[in-house]
Amino acid sequence: MNVDIGNALDGDLGLAREDLDALDDRVADAHERIERGRADAEHGYAALNLPDTCDPAPIREAAAGFDPDHLLTVGIGGSALGAATLTDALGSRVDCRYLDNVDPVWVESILADVDLSATVVNVVSRSGTTAETLSNFLVVREAMERAGVDWTERTVVTTGESGNLRAMADQHDLPALDVPDGVPGRFSALSTVGLFAAELAGVDLDALLAGAAAEADRLAGSLFESPAYAYGATTYALAERGAVTNAVMPYAESLERFAEWFAQLWAESLGKDGGGQTPARALGATDQHSQLQLYRAGPADKLVTLVRPRESDDLAIPETDLEGLSYLGGSSLGELLDAEFRATEASLAAAGRENVRVELDRVDAHGVGELLYGMEAACVLYGELAGVSTFTQPAVEWGKKAARGLLGGGEFAEADAVSEKRRLEVE
């Protein structure tokens, strides 16, 4: 991936080149820390070793023998977003559906929409205890039984070494993939968690991991030598100066889910101790016509991350004699999108609004491997500079306990607190 931080400098938030020069010493220290963590395969840092440690063979083996029309991935958060980002970005020879929510109407509609006898189910949960995933799987399993389909013949489990799912896989002798040790969900796209769906979809896993490895090779003791660290350090430095929001705006429909994946990575990793940077998901050029007004003329409290492939297939715009439109005729949608990208970037800069350009050569396996790995490494660096524990997410537990208590799954003070809600209803 290529990162251009030029437009992050000398804007409303006042980040100057000298500030990055000064920060670079801390980047060198952080890089040393990260490399130590990788060398010792420490929890979290081990995720940055996946280009070397992830073996596609068991993934290919688990996928072999299946030739489904549909793949139903039952998982949530990092147990769905990585796979979804890969198959959305790189396309699929299988109809991929991600059951990553428990909206009954929506779940019912998906089950009604797929032929369960031609469906493979990948139930994915690192902990093996996530209520949404386990509930959805029970619903899917029952739907398969009602359809006369042997779910044990069509289910692959991806989970940790213990937990409900591991027990079920052992009990029913289901094919099971191991979630690698030390890899938090949001950093697991380039592991068994994201790659089973990618393999069934026909994604070139070797090219994907090679792209990630190329980005790993670019990690260095200076932000001016490593695109990932340039992004991580610059977003951190801008956050320190008031950029509390990071609007991620890919200029490719195939990368829309990437913005959702990035949102979990950035929010769950860095949202700690009262700090962090709120990821906002946008899409170029579409959100030029919905969000850009705010990004240019709203509070100077954000940066915009503009993401795009440098090369892409194109589509010609026919010649036209429609009044005022002839300038478009004979051009192409790709040229229009390029002009929109550069114009939006310049319009933000002209308004003093910081923005960063992130480019990959193409939206292909190698390019997406670079991008995901690069953003993971950027996040780890940001976490080091901010001094937060990047690889935990303790704040999500309160709500889980409350929900579990409300459903009779145990005594939790959090559940009691739910009934103490302040009320001021207006009807």
Ligand SMILES: O=P(O)(O)OC[C@H]1O[C@](O)(CO)[C@@H](O)[C@@H]1O
């Ligand atoms: O893979 P699991 O254990 O089901 O967790 C799913 C997701 O839930 C979280 O733990 C947050 O609740 C995420 O960190 C994780 O990606």
